[in-house]
Amino acid sequence: MKTYNLNSADIFKGSLILVNKMHPINKSTDTNKLIGLNQNKNILLERKTAACFMRLINELKCERKIMPISGYRSYDEQKKIYDDSLSSNGIEFTQKYVALPDCSEHQTGLAIDVAKNSDKINFICPDFPNSGICAEFNKKASEYGFIQRYTKEKENITGISCEPWHFRYVGIPHAHIINKNNFCLEEYLIFIKEFKYQKKHLKININNNEIELFYIDCKRNERIDLDNVDLLDISGNNEDGFIASVLRSGK
DSSP states (O other), X not given: OEXXXXXXXXXXXXXXXXXXXXXXXXXXXXXXGEEEXXXXXXXXEEHHHHHHHHHXXXXXXXXXXXXXXXXXXXXXXXHHHHHHHHHHHOHHHHHHHOOOTTSOGGGGTXXXXXXXXXXXXXXSSOOOOSSHHHHHHHHHHGGGTEEEEEOGGGHHHHSXXXXXXXXXXXXXXXXXXXXXXXXXXXXXXXXXXXXXXXXXXXXXXXXXXXXXXXXXXXXTOSEEEEOSEEEEEEEEOSSSEEEEEEEEOOO
């Protein structure tokens, strides 16, 4: 048995933090943990996010067909994009497609906008059709830990209009569950709370690996005790606790 200590300040860190109007960013992204993409070194992502994105692009051999448009943005960059869109497109369009500063996933380094390569690409609403290589990318994305963050059927929950081009890294087991159950991230973070640390855990099998997932209330738990752990990932939810995924070794 091994003890893992938790720090309540870490609920604002990790691949599952929820960022929206109701849950603004609490802690600035450490820019030292960002790296540039092979296709465009000026587009930065969190290290694991970048690695998984490049692996996905390499598997599909679509480096010249799908272009990364926007990754990490600072507060100032997000504010400028929002203000410029207000000036150019008006309030209705901007509220549909552009998040307020500190309410944008792009400020986490966990989100990326992509586009079908063409001579002219719209930065705010890039073309990413549900056909051809773009459809293949969308289908494969969850295998590398990504979800299409904003879909048409979840607009009333996310508060953002459908964005086929916007992908969010959440990690492979979580992306698997979100896709299988047609959740948005808001719904998944409520669902996973049913599986508490000291009660029944959620168990799934991915590529013959059994993974346990559970929620940890940071007000009730300052540490957790686990055994036979091969790999442990713990992410805050930017609200009230943590989600843990455990790959266990055989007995």
